Amino acid sequence: MSKTASTAAPDLLAIEDSWGEFVAGRYREGKSEAEFRNYDAAVVPTVAEFYRTNHERQTLEFVLGKEREYFALNKGKMTIWEAAEFLNTLVDGHPRWMVLTGFIHDLGKVLCLYGEPQWAVVGDTFPVGCAYSDKIVFPEYFAVNPDKGVAEYQTQFGIYEPHCGLERVHMSWGHDAYIGHVVKDSMPEEALYMLRYHSFYPWHQQGAYGYLLSKHDEEMLPWVLKFNPYDLYSKGAAKPNLKELKPYYDDLIAEFIPGQIDW
Ligand code: FE
Secondary structure, three states, X not given: OOOOHHHHOHHHHHHHHHHHHHHHHHOOOOOOHHHHHHHHHOOOHHHHHHHHXXXXXXXXXXXXXXXXXXXXXOOOEEOHHHHOOOOOOOOOOOOHHHHHHHHHOOHHHHHHHHOOOHHHOOOOOOEOOOOOOOOOOOHXXXXXXXXXXXXXXXXXXXXXXXXXOHHXXXXXXXXHHHHHHHOOOOOOXXXXXXXXXXXXXXXXXXXXXXXXXXXXXXXHHHHHHHHHHHHHHHOOOOOOOHHHHHHHHHHHHHHHOOOOEEO
């Protein structure tokens, strides 16, 4: 199985840099609502275009199709090392499973090797099948999403029940859902929350969708928040030395996710 994401998907990595910069700036701590708006207005065109496409095409039907396709885990077997092209970040002073979570959190981007377009791999995530929160970045782009015309999907709860829990909620398709599913039997639940929801910025940074959350989701939120600085950090330019760190990560991988797993 090929593992060179950079050569296979140059346009994904191009948007990743500018999108990463945008997200890192947008969610810097202590921003006011007005600052958010000013920041959004100054967005570079490639990032605006990215969000426009993402918000237009992430329909419930699209997500259900992707879940069927990828949650079957029939893409083949790989070790974590086989799937990793570069490593994200080293997290000191945290439980071992959390360090490993930092390392693997973006591995779901191998989706681009399966031919998925960038709008279905990266970007902030949001629930589909219910009304869009105005806390989602560029909510106006949803105007042309086909789900916008489906009355059932545009009520507050849509196809869900109040406080049904995020486990029941279909999130816009991307690398979070995929990696969370790939390691669902290997990693502790706190790690799965970090993996599944690290791009769900409307929730963990702006408190949207409280009416869909279960008590358990609320209990897990601090873990997702704890992880966010490392997600933002990993979008920066500094790339750790893979060779030096390999023995350390080898050890972690051997403990939690040994051998090949289904992708
Ligand atoms: Fe990510």
